[in-house]
Amino acid sequence: MPATSQKRCAWAHRVRRVALAVVLATLGASASTSADGHLVRHGPRTVPRVALTFDADMTATMREQVLAGEQTHFDARILDELARTDTHATIFLTGLWAETYPDVVRRMAADPRIELGNHSYDHSAFREPCYGLPAVTTDQQRRRQVVRGARTIASVSGVTPLYFRFPGGCSEASDIQLVRSLGEVPVQWDTVSGDPFQSSAEVIIDHVLERVRNGSIVVMHLNGAPNAPRTYRALRTIIPELRARGYELVTLGELLAPDAPSE
Numbered sequence: 112m113p114a115t116s117q118k119r120c121a122w123a124h125r126v127r128r129v130a131l132a133v134v135l136a137t138l139g140a141s142a143s144t145s146a147d148g149h150l151v152r153h154g155p156r157t158v159p160r161v162a163l164t165f166d167a168d169m170t171a172t173m174r175e176q177v178l179a180g181e182q183t184h185f186d187a188r189i190l191d192e193l194a195r196t197d198t199h200a201t202i203f204l205t206g207l208w209a210e211t212y213p214d215v216v217r218r219m220a221a222d223p224r225i226e227l228g229n230h231s232y233d234h235s236a237f238r239e240p241c242y243g244l245p246a247v248t249t250d251q252q253r254r255r256q257v258v259r260g261a262r263t264i265a266s267v268s269g270v271t272p273l274y275f276r277f278p279g280g281c282s283e284a285s286d287i288q289l290v291r292s293l294g295e296v297p298v299q300w301d302t303v304s305g306d307p308f309q310s311s312a313e314v315i316i317d318h319v320l321e322r323v324r325n326g327s328i329v330v331m332h333l334n335g336a337p338n339a340p341r342t343y344r345a346l347r348t349i350i351p352e353l354r355a356r357g358y359e360l361v362t363l364g365e366l367l368a369p370d371a372p373s374e
């Protein structure tokens with residue numbers, strides 16, 4: 112999500128990659144969509160599990176705002192609420208966000224409830240138009256966004272991200288293949304919370320609760336005001352309401368795990 116107008120936004124390592132291949136083989140056409148290759152939009156529809164995901168956007172302009180002390184782009188209450196309610200979640204970090212809030216990132220990496228994903232280095236759009244985001248235009252630049260994002264997150268947190276989310280959700284088939292060729296899994300969503308620049312928590316709550324179903328991936332933002340001012344407030348209703356409906360709240364890794372029954 113930009114400062115402007117995004118509407119939506121060793122060995123163990125090798126073992127993980129193998130596990131990933133199994134995941135993908137298991138999910139097949141049921142959990143990823145076939146129309147656009149292998150962009151994961153949801154998990155198995157037969158199991159009452161939902162993955163809450165939070166994008167931590169940071170463009171160069173947003174970082175300048177933080178460094179100048181003009182505003183923050185992090186709502187710590189969201190992480191507190193996840194901890195208080197013992198809720199698992201996946202946080203998609205931009206590299207610039209990780210560089211801006213390294214202590215927070217290390218704290219998240221140490222929390223077994225939190226899984227870290229890659230949301231590019233500086234939140235550049237891979238394709239235009241994309242909600243007014245500045246865009247990269249060559250495959251070399253797109254590759255650099257994926258690789259530099261992952262490397263930055265790894266150097267700050269010690270965790271190499273497995274999942275990748277395109278800034279603004281904007282991509283073409285070749286971008287999906289590029290991400291896969293780099294060993295990451297491109298993940299979209301099937302449930303838009305609509306939290307960017309939304310001043311009503313009720314609207315966010317309704318968006319999520321009307322759309323969510325078994326296997327859903329919900330996209331929200333960790334930024335807080337001004338970009339996502341009511342996410343925390345909405346979360347205070349969304350988490351207990353989803354549990355009251357019988358959903359288990361899980362990370363993407365848990366949602367897409369090979370041992371999860373598939374359709």
Ligand SMILES: [Zn+2]
Nearest residue numbers: 112120166168
């Ligand atoms: Zn984003």
